[in-house]
Amino acid sequence: AQSVTQPDIHITVSEGASLELRCNYSYGATPYLFWYVQSPGQGLQLLLKYFSGDTLVQGIKGFEAEFKRSQSSFNLRKPSVHWSDAAEYFCAFSSASKIIFGSGTRLSIRP
């Protein structure tokens, strides 16, 4: 079955610390992969996407993600988080016209 797993429901990191949010997918081929961010009371905003080519993709707001086919993973990273990064982060994959979202990881920032 096609699925996206974000194993961490809630993560708290200190401001200035590095961040890695995990995402694993289950799909028979290489899917299109996305990371979205949702700030409180807002809609989802695309951070970055992976379709093919270089497995390390750069996004907005200083985020990057690495596609690892062998691990079926697409983890999101940021070298130094800012208080404004506190939000909910969703990993998603799409195939044809269907998109499946993970359950999300809520990121809190410790001052």
Place this chain on the structure above:
Amino acid sequence: DSGVTQTPKHLITATGQRVTLRCSPRSGDLSVYWYQQSLDQGLQFLIQYYNGEERAKGNILERFSAQQFPDLHSELNLSSLELGDSALYFCASSPQTGGAYEQYFGPGTRLTVT
């Protein structure tokens, strides 16, 4: 601002009632998607329209229906509302259909059923 607009922003109604949520996609986008976000179910894909025609269906209840009009705006109709329908409803749009296109999300409509 994604360019996707949704109205109303908030809606409070009673069980058994019917409501209509409206979405205007980004200029030029042909695909519209509807999602429901609740605390217990997370973000669930409901339905997609492409250039006026239904393209894909997700976890949409039979009490819910949608359509996309010639000017490409879309409406989501929710009827015989139950308490469990209380959620955030998002609309998203993309230029075409197909997995390669990222979706641009509207700010959502918060529905409260009392």
